[in-house]
Amino acid sequence: MVKAIDLSTAGIHVGYAIETTAGTKPTAFIDIPNPKSIPDFNPEVGSYDVTSLNDTVWKRYIDGLKDPGGALAITFGMSQVFLDLWEELCDAYETAKESNKRMWLEFYHPRLTKAFFFTCVPARLGWSASDVDNAWDTSVSVTPTGEIGWNTPIVPTAATE
Structure with missing residues (x-):
């Protein structure tokens, strides 16, 4: 039996890419520097009550849709x-959407054989909370639009200057 060894969050990267061909997942992602927190993206499946009048002991349900809950703050x-x-990134998305091209995000951990991908719409950045004598972090919002799941990782590369 193989023993599972829990992972730490050290080394996780967040990458983005804009489709070069509409409807096709990109093959190269750009690393977004210094991610600090990624929200839970593991929504419960909705369910629909399909209990009939014939049922006498238990209610019955069928699976519904997963709801990621709208915009995610990273x-x-x-x-x-x-x-x-x-x-x-936001400028590139605005240009790409005119050609029906989408933006993709990737959450990548170097010790996993798969990465987590999804298409999304980014929101422009506002001013982030600021406190005395603290590191300054900011949260950006992305709204998932589909194509959500695990697949072969594409190691994100640093943006060129």
């Missing part, structure tokens, strides 16, 4: 590099 360390990258 936290990153704030820097000029991050701000510039996020603005470029």
